[in-house]
Amino acid sequence: MTAPLRLGIAGLGTVGVGVVKIVRSHKALLTARTGREIVITAVGARDQGKDRGVNLNGYAWESDPVALARRDDIDVFVELMGGSDGPALEATRAALDTGKDVVTANKAMLALHGQALAEQAEDAGRAIRFEAAVAGGIPVIKALTEGLAGNEITRVMGVMNGTCNYILTRMESAGLPYDAVFQEASDLGYLEADPTLDVGGIDAGHKLALLSAIAFGTRPDFDGVDLEGIQRIAIDDIRQAADMGFRIKLLGVARRTGRGLEQRMQPCLVPADSPLGQLEGGTNMVVVEGDAVEQIVLRGPGAGQGPTASAVMGDICDLARGIRVPTFGRPAHTLEAAPAALSGLPAPYYLRMSLMDKPGALAKIAAILGNSGISIDRMRQYGHSEATAPVLIVTHKTTRAALDEAIAAMTGTDVMASLPVALRIEQV
Template sequence: MRIGVAGLGTVGVGVLKIIEQHGKLLSDRTGRNFEVVAVSGRSRTKDRGVSLDGMTWYDNAVDLASDPNVDMVLELIGGSEGVARDLCVAALEAGKPVVTANKALLAVHGTELARLAEKNNVPLAYEAAVAGGIPIVKAMREGLAANAISRVYGILNGTCNYILTEMEETGGDFAAILKDAQDLGYAEADPSFDVDGVDAAHKLAILTSLAFGTPVDFDSVYIEGIREVSAQDIAFAQEFGYRIRLLGVARRTEQGIEQRVHPCMVRKDTAIANVSGVFNAVVAEGDFVDSTVYEGRGAGEGPTASAVMADVVDIAAGRVSPTFGIPVDKMTDIPKIPVEEHVGCYYVRLSVFDRPGVIADISAVFRDEEISIESLLQRGRSPEEAVSVVLITHEVKEAALSRALEKIEAFDHSAARPRMIRIAKL
C-alpha cells in the first residue's frame, strides 16, 4: 500500500512515525506493507524529527492525487475549502481511497464528498475528524449499526474542556485561564475556532449524520461558545451539584433533529461530568444497546495519527463502509428543530439591584410566561450594588425563557444582561 501524505504538521508527522515504528504490526494485521511514497508540506527543509528520504516531494498537495505511485491519499492539511478540498476531490475522482482528519471539510462538504466517493467506488474515511483517537466513527457506523440511535452527545473539544476544568479547579476567570492554556499549547493564538464552539459543531454535524442517516447539515447546528461562562456560574453550578461542560448534542425526536453546541450544566455523578482536562468523551444511545460511552484524547500527534492509521488499516484490509454508514441515496432528510423549540431546565443568573419588590417583579415575569421555578437563591445583600439572583427552572420551552429574560433585562433594577445556561438531561 503506497501512501501519499498531504500535510506534515503534527498529525502528518505522527502518521509517518507509526508507519516507521509499527511496520511489522501493520503488515501482520493486514498482510500488506505500508510505505509513504510521496508527501507535501509547507516547508521542504524543516526538521520534523522523521525522515522523508525516498519520498517524492510535492509543493502542491493536489498533485499527490495524480501520482501513479500513490495508491491512497491522506489529507492532513485541514480547512473546509482550498487545497484540502481540491485534493480530496481529485483523489476520489482518480479512484484513490482518501483518509482525512478534516472535520471542517466533512461538516461542510461531507454529503457531496460521500456521493463522489460512491460514484467512484472508493472509500472516504475520517475517524480522526471526530474526537481524535477515540474510535467513535467506527463505533457509530459499525459497532452500533443494528440500533436506531436516539441521541449522541459529548465533549468534543479538548481546549474548552481544559479551560472549564481549570476554571473549576482554580476559581479563575475565562480570560486568565485561556491565556494559561495558550502558554501551555492547549489553545491556539487565535482561539475562536475552539472557544466559540465551531470546532465542536463541525464534529457534531458529522456525528448527527452518522447517527440518524441524514445528510450533514452544519448550517443548522446551534452554536454557543464558552467565552461568557464566568467563575461565578461555575461556583453556582457546584453549589447545585453540577459541573459546566461544553457539550455537542444531537437528538432525534418526533419533530425532527436537534443539533446544538453550548455550555451545559451536567450532574456531577454522570460520566460526562467526570471527564476532565483535554479529554473528549462521546455518549451514544441506541434502542437496543442503551447508553454507551467512549472516552480518550481528542487531539494531539499520537491519538490523531492512531485514528488516521486505523482507517488506513481498514482500507488496506478491505474493510469499507459507506461514508456516513449508509449510501447517500438512502439518507433521509429530517427537519431540524430550532433551539427556540428546545424544552429543558435552565440555570439563570440575574444581576439586579437589591431593592424591595425585585424578586416579586422577577417572579411575576416567570409566572406570566408559565415558567415554574425549582429553586431560587439570592446571594449578597447590598442596597446600592448589584447582587446575584440564581434560579433553576423546571422544564420550559426555550422561546418562553428568552422572552422572560428580555423582559427582566428591561427592568430598572437590572444591572447586567441575564445569563442562562441549559441543564443537560442525561
C-alpha cells in the first residue's frame, strides 16, 4: 500500500471539525476506497483551548497557519479559515511554495486570487481543489470540470446562497416582509457577520465566478459579475410573480456571448414549475447546459457541517487516489481574459413601481418605455387607497441597457413615487 496521505487542517470551525470527524469515523472506508490511509498530522485555529466536541490530542497544534502550511510532515494543506486575503491567502501560498497540495472551501480567496494561485500551483506542480467552495455538498466542480469535459458549456446557472433562498421562500410561505424575514434569518444564525455578503449577492457571486472560469476557460473574474442583491424584493413582487406563474430567485447566470463573458448574480423570475422555481429553503441548485448533454440539474445542501465536509473529503480522496486536474480545468496560463459583457442578452423584464396618483402618470411611463424601444407585454395598475398607485409592467424582450435608459428617464419625471424594481425573467 502507498504511504498515508497526511493532512494539515487550518481552521477548526464547523467545516474543519466536520472534516476531522469524517477522517476519524471513516478510517477503514476511506482506505478501502482510496487505497491509502488518510491521516491528520497537524491542526490549527485561533483558540486552542476551545472545546470543539472532537478529540484533537493526537495531532500537532499550530496556531500560525503559515507555519502549519510549511510543515514538512503534511502532504495536503486543508484551508478552512476563510477570508479572501490575510492568513488564508498567505498560508495557501506558503503551502504551494513548500510543495503541498491545497484543498480549500474559500470561495472569496479563489474568486479574487484564483488566477495567481492556480499559476503558482501549476509552476510548483501542485493541485488546488475547491469543491466545498461552491454549492456546499453538491459535487458540481467535479461534474463541470471532469464529468462534462466533453461539452462546450453553453450556460451555467445556480441558486447558490441558501440564506437568500431561505429568505425569499420564507417571505412567500409566511407572507412576511423582507425586513422581518431578514431578522429571523439573523436570529437563526443564517447570516454572515457582514450580511451584505449574503443578501447583496457577493458570496453567490464569488461562486459564480469560479464556475464561469471552469465552464468557459476564462480567468476567474469576480469584478466582471453584475451583482444585485435581494434587499429591494418586496412581498408584493413575490405575489405578483406567483400570479404570473413565476418565482423569484437570487439566480447566477453565466454564458459566453459574442461580446464577452456574461456573469450575472441577481434576483430573477423563473418559471414556478421548473426545477429552479421549485427550490425551497436553504437548498442549492446548479444547472449546467452543454452542447451535448443538454441540461443537467444538481441539487443539494449548500451549507452545513456534514455537506461541506463531504465536499472537502471528496477532494482529499481524489488527491489520495492520485487524481490531479488543473485548478480551473485547463492550464492556468491558457485561461482567457474575456471582457465582461455586463448587460446580458435581451430578456423580458418585470417592473414594479409606485406612481403619483395624478392624471396622465401611467401614460407618461408607457411613453418613456416606447421611446426606449421597449414594448409592453402586460401592464396592471392596482386599486389603492394611498396617494401613490402600484403599477406592474411585464415587458417583451429588451436589453438591460435600454431598460436602464428608460428607468433613468422615468426618474426624471414628476410621477414616480419611488425607484422601480426591475427583475429579469430568465428562460430556464
